[in-house]
Amino acid sequence: MQRPGFLRAGSIIFASSVALGLSALASNMNLPEQNTVSSNALQPGGTTEQTQTDLQTAPQPADPSEAAAGIGDDVLTETWATLGDFNSDGHPDYVLRNGSTLQTAIWYLNNNVFITGALGPSIRAGWSLDGVADFNRNAHPDYALFNPGTDQTAIWYMSGPTRVSTAFGSTLPDGWELRQTADFNGDGFPDYVLFNSTSNQTAIWYLNNNLYVRGAFGPTLPVNWSLVGVADFDGNGHRDYVLFNVSNHQTAIWYLSGSTFIRGAFGPTIPSGWALVATADFNGDGHPDYVVYNPATRQTAIWYLFNNIFVSAALGPSLPAGWSLVGP
Numbered sequence: 087m088q089r090p091g092f093l094r095a096g097s098i099i100f101a102s103s104v105a106l107g108l109s110a111l112a113s114n115m116n117l118p119e120q121n122t123v124s125s126n127a128l129q130p131g132g133t134t135e136q137t138q139t140d141l142q143t144a145p146q147p148a149d150p151s152e153a154a155a156g157i158g159d160d161v162l163t164e165t166w167a168t169l170g171d172f173n174s175d176g177h178p179d180y181v182l183r184n185g186s187t188l189q190t191a192i193w194y195l196n197n198n199v200f201i202t203g204a205l206g207p208s209i210r211a212g213w214s215l216d217g218v219a220d221f222n223r224n225a226h227p228d229y230a231l232f233n234p235g236t237d238q239t240a241i242w243y244m245s246g247p248t249r250v251s252t253a254f255g256s257t258l259p260d261g262w263e264l265r266q267t268a269d270f271n272g273d274g275f276p277d278y279v280l281f282n283s284t285s286n287q288t289a290i291w292y293l294n295n296n297l298y299v300r301g302a303f304g305p306t307l308p309v310n311w312s313l314v315g316v317a318d319f320d321g322n323g324h325r326d327y328v329l330f331n332v333s334n335h336q337t338a339i340w341y342l343s344g345s346t347f348i349r350g351a352f353g354p355t356i357p358s359g360w361a362l363v364a365t366a367d368f369n370g371d372g373h374p375d376y377v378v379y380n381p382a383t384r385q386t387a388i389w390y391l392f393n394n395i396f397v398s399a400a401l402g403p404s405l406p407a408g409w410s411l412v413g414p
């Protein structure tokens with residue numbers, strides 16, 4: 087199970103490289119001087135504010151047997167959204183990305199309803215924003231970035247939408263990428279979920295803030311299935327994988343104990359044109375919900391779940407042109 091070369095590759099180079107890393111990152115990040123309150127261009131693109139009564143227009147689960155035959159229009163593969171509660175009100179917020187400028191923005195939500203937006207930092211070219219979690223445990227969600235060219239990871243420590251400081255995280259072994267960030271061993275520190283797109287294997291890197299502690303292999307994903315989120319769906323205190331089949335739009339929960347696969351269950355099937363891109367508890371009932379996204383219309387929707395069972399749907403805000411809920 088353990089491959090020492092892989093597990094040790096979490097380069098414990100932080101002590102020697104942190105000074106260089108911080109200056110190197112800071113000098114090239116091309117960040118705005120300040121975060122400005124969003125203009126009209128950062129308001130929802132929909133006609134009116136959404137409410138939870140929009141059930142009749144929100145997408146509903148597809149019949150899996152029909153979906154498998156009818157869905158061939160996939161425009162989203164191997165991509166996912168990042169969410170975090172940036173104003174500590176208990177409601178998950180969207181992180182938007184501008185594909186041209188690489189700027190990010192936070193959209194504060196109350197459940198599925200847009201409240202206000204704020205510009206966040208711009209991601210440097212060559213890096214991707216792959217996760218949002220509170221790495222230094224100061225109650226502010228932070229950005230986790232990955233550079234597929236150098237295999238480096240970095241943490242951007244945030245205060246609300248404002249980048250405060252940066253640090254390198256562990257450098258990943260060749261062939262592996264950062265996929266999600268969540269606490270898998272219950273020590274309060276978010277961990278990395280890594281993915282190897284050649285073998286489809288996953289791995290957990292347990293961290294203390296940005297420091298590598300140890301690694302463990304997780305389950306290997308079936309072909310066509312993508313890991314788009316992590317949450318505790320059955321409420322047993324262990325984080326579970328949320329998978330989306332980019333070919334037939336089925337979803338599945340993989341229940342884990344730490345990094346060990348226990349069992350799987352299908353969730354609702356996503357309609358054509360939409361993709362499952364993230365999970366979080368939007369209505370505060372303790373059960374993680376789906377964020378589904380239509381990249382053509384930039385419409386978002388929340389699917390409320392009870393464990394893996396679809397309960398109801400509501401439209402969320404639609405994003406302005408040029409902005410996306412998922413990374414490039």
Ligand SMILES: [Ca+2]
Binds near residue numbers: 172
């Ligand atoms: Ca919030």
Ligand SMILES: [Ca+2]
Binds near residue numbers: 221223227228244
């Ligand atoms: Ca933090």
Ligand SMILES: [Ca+2]
Binds near residue numbers: 317318321322325341
């Ligand atoms: Ca669980």
Ligand SMILES: [Ca+2]
Binds near residue numbers: 366
């Ligand atoms: Ca919920």
